[in-house]
Amino acid sequence: xxxxxxxxxxxxxxxxxxxxxxxxxxxxxxxxxxxxxxxxxxxxxxxxxxxxxxxxxxxxxxxxxxxxxxxxxxxxxxxxxxxxxxxxxxxxxxxxxxxxxxxxxxxxxxxxxxxxxxxxxxxxxxxxxxxxxxxxxxxxxxxxxxxxxxxxxxxxxxxxxxxxxxxxxxxxxxxxxxxxxxxxxxxxxxxxxxxxxxxxxxxxxxxxxxxxxxxxxxxxxxxxxxxxxxxxxxxxxxxxxxxxxxxxxxxxxxxxxxxxxxxxxxxxxxxxxxxxxxxxxxxxxxxxxxxxxxxxxxxxxxxxxxxxxxxxxxxxxxxxxxxxxxxxxxxxxxxxxxxxxxxxxxxxxxxxxxxxxxxxxxxxxxxxxxxxxxxxxxxxxxxxxxxxxxxxxxxxxxxxxxxxxxxxxxxxxxxxxxxxxxxxxxxxxxxxxxxxxxxxxxxxxxxxxxxxxxxxxxxxxxxxxxxxxxxxxxxxxxxxxxxxxxxxxxxxxxxxxxxxxxxxxxxxxxxxxxxxxxxxxxxxxxxxxxxxxxxxxxxxxxxxxxxxxxxxxxxxxxxxxxxxxxxxxxxxxxxxxxxxxxxxxxxxxxxxxxxxxxxxxxxxxxxxxxxxxxxxxxxxxxxxxxxxxxxxxxxxxxxxxxxxxxxxxxxxxxxxxxxxxxxxxxxxxxxxxxxxxx
Numbered sequence: 001x002x003x004x005x006x007x008x009x010x011x012x013x014x015x016x017x018x019x020x021x022x023x024x025x026x027x028x029x030x031x032x033x034x035x036x037x038x039x040x041x042x043x044x045x046x047x048x049x050x051x052x053x054x055x056x057x058x059x060x061x062x063x064x065x066x067x068x069x070x071x072x073x074x075x076x077x078x079x080x081x082x083x084x085x086x087x088x089x090x091x092x093x094x095x096x097x098x099x100x101x102x103x104x105x106x107x108x109x110x111x112x113x114x115x116x117x118x119x120x121x122x123x124x125x126x127x128x129x130x131x132x133x134x135x136x137x138x139x140x141x142x143x144x145x146x147x148x149x150x151x152x153x154x155x156x157x158x159x160x161x162x163x164x165x166x167x168x169x170x171x172x173x174x175x176x177x178x179x180x181x182x183x184x185x186x187x188x189x190x191x192x193x194x195x196x197x198x199x200x201x202x203x204x205x206x207x208x209x210x211x212x213x214x215x216x217x218x219x220x221x222x223x224x225x226x227x228x229x230x231x232x233x234x235x236x237x238x239x240x241x242x243x244x245x246x247x248x249x250x251x252x253x254x255x256x257x258x259x260x261x262x263x264x265x266x267x268x269x270x271x272x273x274x275x276x277x278x279x280x281x282x283x284x285x286x287x288x289x290x291x292x293x294x295x296x297x298x299x300x301x302x303x304x305x306x307x308x309x310x311x312x313x314x315x316x317x318x319x320x321x322x323x324x325x326x327x328x329x330x331x332x333x334x335x336x337x338x339x340x341x342x343x344x345x346x347x348x349x350x351x352x353x354x355x356x357x358x359x360x361x362x363x364x365x366x367x368x369x370x371x372x373x374x375x376x377x378x379x380x381x382x383x384x385x386x387x388x389x390x391x392x393x394x395x396x397x398x399x400x401x402x403x404x405x406x407x408x409x410x411x412x413x414x415x416x417x418x419x420x421x422x423x424x425x426x427x428x429x430x431x432x433x434x435x436x437x438x439x440x441x442x443x444x445x446x447x448x449x450x451x452x453x454x455x456x457x458x459x460x461x462x463x464x465x466x467x468x469x470x471x472x473x474x475x476x477x478x479x480x481x482x483x484x485x486x487x488x489x490x491x492x493x494x495x496x497x498x499x500x501x502x503x504x505x506x507x508x509x510x511x512x513x514x515x516x517x518x519x520x521x522x523x524x525x526x527x528x529x530x531x532x533x534x535x536x537x538x539x540x541x542x543x544x545x546x547x548x549x550x551x552x553x554x555x556x557x558x559x560x561x562x563x564x565x566x567x568x569x570x571x572x573x574x575x576x577x578x579x580x581x582x583x584x585x586x587x588x589x590x591x592x593x594x595x596x597x598x599x600x601x602x603x604x605x606x607x608x609x610x611x612x613x614x615x616x617x618x619x620x621x622x623x624x625x626x627x628x629x630x631x632x633x634x635x636x637x638x639x640x641x642x643x644x645x646x647x648x649x650x651x652x653x654x655x656x657x658x659x660x661x662x663x664x665x666x667x668x669x670x671x672x673x674x675x676x677x678x
Contacts, residue, residue: 009061019521020055023514032503032505043504053478060472074180079163081109085167097111116134151395163176180235190236194427196430200432212533224468226414248412257296296313403445403452411457417464496603590634592631597628603617
């Protein structure tokens with residue numbers, strides 16, 4: 001990174017933070033119109049949200065890191081190149097696999113065919129390309145989509161390093177030569193390269209390219225050792241993944257055992273409470289169980305092996321159970337159904353970390369007979385023993401807690417102390433969605449996966465991450481909450497122009513002296529860090545896709561906390577039939593445009609007849625016009641008919657390997673299914 005440029009960026013970051021904090025604090029203390037709290041409070045909350053977003057962005061830019069060329073690739077490393085596929089057209093998959101074969105550094109190419117297609121295997125093996133499909137262990141087990149496909153392949157390959165490619169990402173021959181050198185650092189786990197799409201015109205009507213993310217944002221995260229794994233075009237050290245898989249396996253089993261022991265303690269104490277004065281022998285037996293539960297928990301705290309703890313505990317409980325068999329045969333009948341349900345847990349498809357808390361609470365509160373209580377304790381521990389009976393394989397290095405496996409996996413790798421790098425050079429050429437519906441499905445998947453990770457493994461509380469890493473992960477998750485702020489930014493000017501309700505106390509000199517400098521400097525920061533990369537399309541879609549972001553949040557919340565099925569569809573893999581202009585896909589945006597236009601007309605009339613203050617009306621009209629310009633992108637997206645390779649060719653970013661290597665790609669569009677960026 002050039003020292004002068006970095007110094008300029010840091011000065012702008014500081015000024016932006018000072019101006020932004022000054023404005024928002026003043027808004028909360030002196031400018032909220034409490035008489036119209038129903039719009040005033042949402043607006044100031046939205047502004048606070050935007051300030052936090054700006055501060056997190058500035059924090060990332062504080063350590064913007066331009067790595068330049070990587071060290072030379074060491075000789076003799078073993079590499080497996082993995083091309084993931086499910087139902088993509090055979091010619092698409094084979095083109096990607098053949099390009100992978102042509103990579104110059106010695107390696108083995110594998111197609112991971114989750115569709116188990118005999119015709120694909122025949123084509124691949126005829127050209128010396130390996131094919132890996134799911135083993136029989138996966139029959140009847142949770143498949144975990146792409147994460148499961150990769151986890152299955154990890155146990156069937158042996159290379160020291162893995163390069164992951166989606167079925168539509170054609171790698172250039174020099175990709176490994178340009179990236180393996182980073183792994184001379186023995187703590188380097190992942191090297192991510194950009195995802196760039198060759199079937200996108202320069203106007204980029206669907207916002208497919210991500211020049212801000214695959215550039216300054218990733219470079220900023222790289223400066224904090226938080227560069228993201230984005231699911232494709234990445235090289236990964238196997239050792240890091242396997243360490244992650246083993247450590248997560250051990251952590252999940254231990255947490256499952258601890259939860260079972262906590263519930264077991266409640267069950268036994270409830271059974272003990274119901275004993276009569278003449279049941280001293282039974283009380284003594286239950287006290288022994290309580291003592292053994294406490295001893296097992298203390299052994300776990302001391303780091304005793306889980307298998308040893310659970311085995312000894314089961315043996316002691318079995319001995320006590322034999323002594324109680326004759327004590328309560330009649331009451332035992334009432335407990336059999338609940339105990340049988342517990343025993344089925346070991347064969348269910350729930351993971352250890354997902355044992356239902358409500359179900360455990362019901363067990364703890366139920367009135368148990370003494371023998372029933374002991375049987376329940378034994379069944380609880382057996383249900384979450386160390387064999388992970390509900391999964392196809394016990395070790396799952398790729399995270400399965402989200403519909404996108406990449407962010408969660410990378411965050412866990414960082415938590416173990418590994419490093420990642422972002423290599424800012426286009427070394428693979430992909431295909432992007434060419435219709436609005438496919439693009440929106442893709443963005444919904446990205447957002448859902450990110451919000452799922454935020455709910456399940458909030459980086460702010462994850463052990464092993466530095467403060468900078470926590471904030472870099474959180475900043476991307478935070479950005480997907482922008483849909484709610486967008487609703488307020490649309491509603492506020494409409495309300496003022498139509499009914500005259502002002503969410504601020506006044507459009508005073510103080511208001512403009514605080515707001516305008518903050519907005520100007522904030523945009524200056526984007527302009528400086530972009531360094532000539534186009535960012536306007538991304539800014540448009542951050543607001544224009546507000547219904548997608550809201551749906552992603554609500555559906556992920558329902559999935560994680562209410563255990564509802566996730567309302568999402570897999571990104572289509574083939575170009576859709578031309579069904580005309582799909583205005584129905586952007587109905588909420590069209591309603592917003594209609595309201596904005598109506599507000600503009602009403603505001604103009606009110607101003608003309610002297611019913612509206614000139615300054616406030618002018619400010620809100622400018623605001624409405626800005627929103628309309630933002631929403632104009634959805635009109636372009638609906639009318640977009642796909643990329644015409646004969647009409648124009650995309651501009652490959654300057655200074656990249658792709659700019660120097662001719663590579664023609666004109667097959668139908670197939671979108672990247674992986675994690676999006678804020």
